[in-house]
Amino acid sequence: MVDQLPPARPAKTPLSPASVMLRLAGIGGVVAVILGGFYYVNGTLDSQRLRPKSFINALEHNNGVHPGYRRNHAKGMCVVGYFQSSGDAHALSTAQVFGAGRTPVVGRFALPSGNPYAPDSSVPIRSFALRFTQANGQQWRTGMNSMPVFPVGTPEAFYQMLQAGAPDPATGKPVPGAMPVFFAAHPETAAFLQWVKTAKPSASYATESYNGINAFYLVNAAGQRQAVRWGVIPLGQDAAGATAPNDADYLEQDLAKRLAAGPLKWQLNLTLAEAGDPTADASKTWPAGRKVVNAGTLVLEKAEAQNTGECRDINYDPLILPSGIEGSDDPLLAARSAAYASSYVRRTSEVDQLPQESRP
Numbered sequence: 001m002v003d004q005l006p007p008a009r010p011a012k013t014p015l016s017p018a019s020v021m022l023r024l025a026g027i028g029g030v031v032a033v034i035l036g037g038f039y040y041v042n043g044t045l046d047s048q049r050l051r052p053k054s055f056i057n058a059l060e061h062n063n064g065v066h067p068g069y070r071r072n073h074a075k076g077m078c079v080v081g082y083f084q085s086s087g088d089a090h091a092l093s094t095a096q097v098f099g100a101g102r103t104p105v106v107g108r109f110a111l112p113s114g115n116p117y118a119p120d121s122s123v124p125i126r127s128f129a130l131r132f133t134q135a136n137g138q139q140w141r142t143g144m145n146s147m148p149v150f151p152v153g154t155p156e157a158f159y160q161m162l163q164a165g166a167p168d169p170a171t172g173k174p175v176p177g178a179m180p181v182f183f184a185a186h187p188e189t190a191a192f193l194q195w196v197k198t199a200k201p202s203a204s205y206a207t208e209s210y211n212g213i214n215a216f217y218l219v220n221a222a223g224q225r226q227a228v229r230w231g232v233i234p235l236g237q238d239a240a241g242a243t244a245p246n247d248a249d250y251l252e253q254d255l256a257k258r259l260a261a262g263p264l265k266w267q268l269n270l271t272l273a274e275a276g277d278p279t280a281d282a283s284k285t286w287p288a289g290r291k292v293v294n295a296g297t298l299v300l301e302k303a304e305a306q307n308t309g310e311c312r313d314i315n316y317d318p319l320i321l322p323s324g325i326e327g328s329d330d331p332l333l334a335a336r337s338a339a340y341a342s343s344y345v346r347r348t349s350e351v352d353q354l355p356q357e358s359r360p
């Protein structure tokens with residue numbers, strides 16, 4: 001048998017230099033369109049558009065750069081313990097944390113400032129962040145504040161608020177009058193300002209209530225979705241009239257002392273929204289009288305210094321949620337998630353510059 005040769009291909013006419021240039025320009029054009037798309041989505045082409053680093057740059061501008069520390073809520077302390085479920089939230093959510101048993105927790109108490117040396121009495125707000133690690137490996141991370149509402153409802157307004165708090169280059173202090181002007185232009189701050197009127201710096205992290213503020217959805221085995229806001233209330237209280245000392249650093253010593261004497265406990269409450277309650281506006285409270293489900297007890301057993309403790313390398317991103325809990329349409333959630341990641345990238349690349357603290 002004789003092999004048949006394939007038919008000869010017609011000889012190709014070489015491209016003229018002009019055609020080569022045209023083809024290269026075409027390829028370049030496609031690449032430029034793709035890159036332009038990326039830059040557009042990233043906001044690089046729009047100098048006015050907010051990006052994760054816009055918040056972090058503003059926080060650094062206002063508070064200074066403190067290598068290795070969180071760019072907001074910089075002064076804090078790690079804590080370790082567990083959550084004991086009551087089982088009462090199981091009908092609302094498939095998340096394992098609400099089933100029977102215990103879920104280990106790594107938490108962090110902090111002050112809401114980017115300055116890790118801020119005196120404890122400088123602000124009436126304290127914060128509490130938690131990471132629950134379920135047996136199936138899924139995590140629920142949340143950051144809560146002691147106020148019941150956020151001053152504003154959008155990332156843009158929060159950025160403007162940071163700008164209003166920027167220091168005057170001449171004095172290094174906030175520009176007098178800038179914050180009142182901001183509040184006057186933002187009537188949604190009314191509920192927060194009402195709270196501030198009576199809020200006092202508390203004498204202990206242990207006797208505070210903390211609120212998740214943003215709305216989330218719980219999803220049950222039937223796929224039903226219930227909008228909720230959550231928070232924790234302390235099971236221990238000081239005698240009435242306990243006041244904060246003048247000392248700049250009393251909160252950490254107080255917490256270490258209390259934990260050395262025994263575990264500290266909070267009740268985890270889920271407030272259930274009714275039709276019409278806003279889920280996309282953290283500056284609005286929900287009407288009183290909403291049903292509250294006691295999901296269980298948070299028990300803290302040990303405190304650790306934040307520079308060496310387990311919470312140091314945790315990014316308390318509010319959108320890290322297990323199945324059975326979902327984010328809402330609140331625009332602050334995505335902005336928080338992105339800004340915390342940006343802060344995390346900066347601070348974790350500087351960890352070797354942190355002063356090493358001995359464990360309490």
Ligand code: HEM
Nearest residue numbers: 055070072073108127129143144145213335339340343344
């Ligand atoms: C657009 C709005 C917000 C921005 C840009 C923002 C920004 C930040 C940043 C950069 C951090 C440091 C994150 C890290 O390095 O781990 C932080 C921490 C924190 N934020 Fe926000 N935040 C916002 C809104 C809120 C809201 C609504 C809450 C409500 C509870 C909140 C609660 C907290 C808490 C508790 C922490 C401390 C977490 C920890 O201890 O590690 N933030 N925030």
